[in-house]
Amino acid sequence: MRTSSRKSLWGYLFIAPHLSLFLVFLFLPVLLAFLLAFREVSVIRFEGSADFFRFLVSDYIGWRNFSDAFAEPVFYSALRNTLLYTLVMVPLSVGLSLLLALLIIPLNERLQGLFRGAYYLPSMFSGVILALLWRWIYEPKNGILNLALDALGVQGPNWLGDPKIALASILVSAAVYAPGLGVIIYSAAISRIPDELLEAAHMDGASTLQKWRSVVIPLLKPTTLFLVVINTIWSFQVFTSIYIMTRGGPGDSTTTLVYFIYDLAFKQVGRKGEAAAVSFILFAMVAIVAFIQFRMLRSEAEY
């Protein structure tokens, strides 16, 4: 008994430094934001504890921010765009990283490292910089993409200004860098596949493709699921590229949920409560999806 409570004490001590910072600088703001979602937006005055209690008690409007958000047509465009983006990006990113990781296998150690590094390095650049770069590349007149197409005699479209292709353009610019992390994780996972299994497959005379399909890919399921979860969470929260490249436009063809939240909070008047509400709707969606995927991951872990 004594040892277990002593152990508990140590447990708390070890998490204390990080947890105390977390509580003050992350948990508390999230809590305040959550409270905001149920209140009429007003200035958060905090010159004393009286202000805080007033904030808690007054201005309460129940679920109205949520119902307002659901009544807003742009919300559904944002939802649609975000889901579309996620449904394309996740398989693309994970699939590409798997393909590249598999293709790297037969190369020697140095080349492997070189390619892995080459794919990973650009994704380490900040999202802002990559978005600025691609916005410049997509320029309809001076951008290198349309200039190259022009040299081939093809009229390049207005990549970011045409509502039909704007979202796809942004997706492509992100998809170029998304596989980077996946390649490294997959490579590492592949390297942990026990020799015996591969030997066995080889003995049976399996061709490369068969080997991949029946042995390697199933063994990578946990990794795959992990990458799917991470990419899903990231895709749901795509913002920076939209902000830099199209500002949600033209119209709302590239408005995603987080951009919608930003718009409500900073561009619209008096709708910060709605922004907080949508944030929590988004949070709930992502949490549910991640939870489902985690459960699947847990059950797949035994092999």
Added chain:
Amino acid sequence: MERIKRSLIVLPIVCLGVLGAAGCARQSVGEQAKPIVIQFWDYQRGTDLNRWEEEQIAWFEQTHSNVKIEATRLAWQSGPEKLDVAVFSGNPPDVAGSALNIAYVEQGLIEPWDDLLSPEDMADFYPTALNACTWEGRLWAIPWYKTAYIMMLNLDLFRETGVEPPKGHRWTWEEFLEKMKQLTVDKDGDGMSEQYGIGINFYPEEFESWAFLYNEGTEILSPDGRRCVFDSPETLRGVENLYDLVHKYKVALSGSGAMRQYETWDVFTNEWRIAATCQGLWSVFAQRRTNRRIEQAAQRGESDDAGVLRGRIMDFDVALFPSSGTAEPILASAGVGHLVIFKQKDPEKKKLCVEFAKHMTSGDSQKMLATQSLFPARRSAGDLYEHDPILSFVQPYVAKAKVHPLHPEWVNIDRTLSKQLQLAMLGEKPIAEAIRDGATQVQALLDRYYERRRERR
């Protein structure tokens, strides 16, 4: 080992202690210090004006004992968000430039100016400037400068095509159309003109082409801001005129309506494919700079590729928008530069803020506007450009330039109307329907806004 264990326990306590001490220290320092600190936030205003501001701040601190002004520069892209976060977390600055936001007014965060200006002062401002800072009958900011959109003409192209620029910078719609037709040249007769008269753009936050509508008599909102009056015969006529330019007479760039401001500017200044364009007055100075740069490059002997790639020096002029009949032509303005004072608790500090704001927007400051191709908001500043060969006639028109309505829902109104206008211009929707839809949607926006405001109060 034991020491390490002890320090592990002590560490978080020390952290919190340091935080608390830091907090207390700041507080106590604040109480002991005497000077009144004014937080002044302003956007980037260009090198010369920035420097002038800093000089004025220094002067103000010297001439007023016990006053310190902390200046923060805002970037145009991210500044509004930074300001918003500060305001809504209860930490607004004291004086801020171009910061008027009805959201702040509605929250009671801004000092009204009605009682702070003497009648002579009020009379010194151009009425349009005051209107642009007025909401529901009260003045919420002190005007500083005005800008406007104008028509830029490529005189070289006019000359080459043998067309006379408008006399006295003015033309009626018929004269304008006639010249546009002459300026549209299809050299090889393939149906695609190499040279067009003009390019039109409609996009949220881009108001270059709105003056065409204003000159026909378009109004967007009723004076009390509650009704959308965009759907009117005047608007219909205005949009039809523009539509005809593109589709009937084909004197405007195809794709006009879906273009952006920077595209029409690029086609005008780099490609020389249009003879006229609607741009802000800044374009006059930009073109002058371009001309100078090309000239210097030529002087330095950078000759190969010169004529084709480096651009041509453009002989240009400006013109007013075409007026309907004998009416005075109207210019459009994107807004009025101004200074806002956030609500002050200390009357002493408020007086200083007011004095500072007044100083920054009168007298010399008005003269400094010329360095930024801006126009004064005060009559007493006179004509800053009277010796400018191109702009000497423009001042009175800029003074009367029509500013878009100041309204909390303006961002959405702009988006809605711009979108409908684009659809109409591209021919994807009948014009009357687009205008009607736009007006209906805007009215719905307005209704919802006032409904929620009523509920909140």
Added chain:
Amino acid sequence: MVQLNELREIGTRPTDWAKNLRLSAASLILVLWALVVFLPLAWMGICAFTPNENLLFTRPVIRFEAFSLDNLRSVFRRSNGLFDNWLFNSFYIALVVSIGSTFLSAMAGYSYAKMRFPGRQVIFWILLATLMVPYQAIVIPLFVVVNNMLRLADSHWAIILPQLAAPAGVFFCRQYMKTLPSDLEDAARIDGCSEFGIFCRVILPVSRPVLAATAIFTFLWSWESFFWPLVILRSEKRFVLQVGLAYLQDNSLLSPGYLMAGALAASIPVVLFFIVFQRQLTKGFSFGGLQG
């Protein structure tokens, strides 16, 4: 590491031409993709060194003779000589956050992974959950906390402390440490080592990969953070690099050269870090805990 290529006997049998073909096809795809990934960055480099006006023409004029440092000089000039301040600020903040976060994450991660205490799962899940709340929703409340409650506005602590609170590092460390066999600590415990001693002498040395990865990631993440520093800093000389560069972004459509030069300058640490720490990074990901 398994050498799968050992299982192939390349070039020794008649059917190997098919293998060679597939090998070259595979290499082709790899190289092509590498090009797709790198060309935009190369373009960024070219634009950074091409005089800005050359880029504004209808066909940008790219000539190697015309390469110059003008754009970078402009960037320095426009920053009123504060560019190196900004660089230094970004650097030391990222360093502090990186080191501090690694240490905090290691401790907390170890605890969540190995120690038992009531509420362990719940607390950990709360940590994870906050990863899913978009920062736009948190900005104003965080400002209230930092400024109104703690009075830390316009200081570097206001940036460092919230960044130290981030739970991502804790997550990674915990996942990794879960895979460490308990025998290690049990043995040390039997030898009479204190808990902290176990942590320092047994766990940390074995966790080098994840510690390195955490340190590097946290550094880069702190380096590129923009919105929060923008909001919380007022004095120009305290700016971090990303915020300073934002001022040069105004009217960016007219100055792609300056923009690219600034972007390049801001990315150099990224590249340097990568070159120096490449091995640690890839090793940091090669642990089973991440997959399950």
